[in-house]
Amino acid sequence: MDNLPPSARLIGIGFYVAICIAGGALLGRLLDDELGTDVVFTLVGLLLGVALGLWGLVIQLQEVLAAINKGRTEGKRN
Amino acid sequence: MKIRLIIAGAVILTVALVLVSIFVLQPAKPIIDIKGEKLVTIAESSNDALTVAVTNTLFTAWVAMALLLAFVFFATRKRALIPSGLYNALEAVIELIYNFVTGIAGERNGRRFFPLVATFFIYIAFANWLSLTPLFNAVGIYEPVYAEEEHFRERAVVFKEGGINLILPGAGDVEIDAVECAAGHEGDECREEAIARATEGKVDEGEGIGILAPYLRGINTDLMTPLSFALVSAFFVEWWGISTLGFFRYMGKFFNLRGPIDFFVGFLELIAEIARLISFTFRLFGNMMAGEILLLVMTFLVAVASPILVIFYGLELFVGAIQAFVFGTLTLVFAVLAVSAHGPEEHAEEGHH
Amino acid sequence: MLVPLLEISDDALKFVGAALAIGIGGLGPGLAIGNLVGKAMEALGRNPEAQPVIQTNMILGIAFAEAIAIYALVVAVMIGFVF
Numbered sequence: 001m002d003n004l005p006p007s008a009r010l011i012g013i014g015f016y017v018a019i020c021i022a023g024g025a026l027l028g029r030l031l032d033d034e035l036g037t038d039v040v041f042t043l044v045g046l047l048l049g050v051a052l053g054l055w056g057l058v059i060q061l062q063e064v065l066a067a068i069n070k071g072r073t074e075g076k077r078n
Numbered sequence: 079m080k081i082r083l084i085i086a087g088a089v090i091l092t093v094a095l096v097l098v099s100i101f102v103l104q105p106a107k108p109i110i111d112i113k114g115e116k117l118v119t120i121a122e123s124s125n126d127a128l129t130v131a132v133t134n135t136l137f138t139a140w141v142a143m144a145l146l147l148a149f150v151f152f153a154t155r156k157r158a159l160i161p162s163g164l165y166n167a168l169e170a171v172i173e174l175i176y177n178f179v180t181g182i183a184g185e186r187n188g189r190r191f192f193p194l195v196a197t198f199f200i201y202i203a204f205a206n207w208l209s210l211t212p213l214f215n216a217v218g219i220y221e222p223v224y225a226e227e228e229h230f231r232e233r234a235v236v237f238k239e240g241g242i243n244l245i246l247p248g249a250g251d252v253e254i255d256a257v258e259c260a261a262g263h264e265g266d267e268c269r270e271e272a273i274a275r276a277t278e279g280k281v282d283e284g285e286g287i288g289i290l291a292p293y294l295r296g297i298n299t300d301l302m303t304p305l306s307f308a309l310v311s312a313f314f315v316e317w318w319g320i321s322t323l324g325f326f327r328y329m330g331k332f333f334n335l336r337g338p339i340d341f342f343v344g345f346l347e348l349i350a351e352i353a354r355l356i357s358f359t360f361r362l363f364g365n366m367m368a369g370e371i372l373l374l375v376m377t378f379l380v381a382v383a384s385p386i387l388v389i390f391y392g393l394e395l396f397v398g399a400i401q402a403f404v405f406g407t408l409t410l411v412f413a414v415l416a417v418s419a420h421g422p423e424e425h426a427e428e429g430h431h
Numbered sequence: 432m433l434v435p436l437l438e439i440s441d442d443a444l445k446f447v448g449a450a451l452a453i454g455i456g457g458l459g460p461g462l463a464i465g466n467l468v469g470k471a472m473e474a475l476g477r478n479p480e481a482q483p484v485i486q487t488n489m490i491l492g493i494a495f496a497e498a499i500a501i502y503a504l505v506v507a508v509m510i511g512f513v514f
């Protein structure tokens with residue numbers, strides 16, 4: 001995982017955020033269909049998905065930035 | 079001499095087109111919708127405002143993001159000490175914005191504000207210019223017009239269900255006169271009758287009436303996008319203010335209990351903060367929506383697009399870039415004001431660079 | 432003489448309202464922007480070295496003034512298309 005270029009890890013992070021948001025919305029909608037309420041759970045699932053995606057994005061992005069800085073100070077090209 | 083010939087030719091062509099469109103071919107009339115059209119509905123709701131759907135503006139935002147990311151990806155693949163090609167262009171843009179930002183905000187604060195402000199500059203300008211390329215507002219799916227309230231419209235076009243339709247000049251325009259029908263779910267039968275009356279001779283078997291919901295539509299023409307930009311900008315300005323000055327000192331700027339005049343000034347500043355949200359939103363939305371309506375109306379003024387349209391296209395290019403610049407600069411200026419403790423004196427100190 | 436006036440339909444008044452909204456609403460910002468750019472040109476003529484500072488602040492001022500015109504335009508569009 002560490003010798004992939006940063007762009008590949010960023011693509012992975014992008015997929016993570018997209019799947020979080022879409023998955024949250026779809027899970028919410030399944031709950032809605034089961035329980036029969038109006039779009040409440042879809043919106044809640046959407047918001048939770050956005051929050052989870054954003055949190056994971058920030059943590060993973062900090063890791064990627066640390067890796068780039070480490071590579072730069074050691075003279076390696078990443 | 080050649081310039082005069084070209085201008086004379088353009089004017090004669092325009093006059094000829096106007097005459098043609100009055101007497102021979104009727105131009106199709108554009109149907110303008112303020113809300114973004116929904117392409118894929120994820121969850122229906124009885125309240126139309128709460129329906130979760132992918133609108134065409136959201137889809138266009140994804141396309142714009144993908145294009146920007148692709149540009150950066152291909153530009154940074156070969157990184158050498160002396161840049162060339164795409165990487166050079168990217169570096170020139172970044173350096174221009176960075177010098178501008180540090181010129182206003184000073185070195186330390188400039189580094190902190192730079193990512194968000196540069197994103198506003200680049201993304202809004204790119205999205206505004208992208209909406210001027212072909213395929214925008216032109217290719218899409220048909221959204222049929224029904225008698226229920228959410229699907230009802232006053233003007234529509236006749237289309238064949240299944241297959242490719244072209245909206246040509248002299249196409250089947252349908253105007254539905256439903257002024258007497260009540261708004262809301264009670265007027266459904268009245269609207270059905272109005273639709274049946276309007277489509278009497280015009281609709282054959284296998285045809286319906288509806289409007290075009292384009293796949294690609296400029297992102298700032300939907301009110302939600304400028305609103306979300308304004309919310310992000312306001313959130314970050316407050317965040318930078320609070321994280322620099324501390325919560326109580328920052329709030330002390332607005333709730334100033336030192337004297338009655340100071341209290342009123344602080345209160346007015348609070349109102350100004352909230353009015354900033356509305357002003358950001360409507361400045362960007364109004365400029366972009368007005369530009370799109372202007373281009374649509376000018377395009378469909380005559381049966382075939384005339385050369386005079388080039389002037390309005392140039393105006394749209396200019397306005398798109400200026401609005402992006404204004405949005406980023408205003409965010410930057412408000413951020414600098416928010417992190418400054420005493421106001422004018424500190425600002426002057428930071429600004430001289 | 433007054434009878435034709437009393438028979439004006441709602442749609443006609445709607446159009447008149449939209450046109451007046453943007454027409455009158457554009458006067459103030461137009462004057463303001465003209466004034467602003469005039470003073471900026473004067474300052475530029477006196478001190479051409481301060482050009483970036485003057486230009487940036489001028490564009491900022493123009494944005495604020497134009498926002499008022501945009502509010503008028505939004506009201507006109509709302510009257511014309513939403514109501």
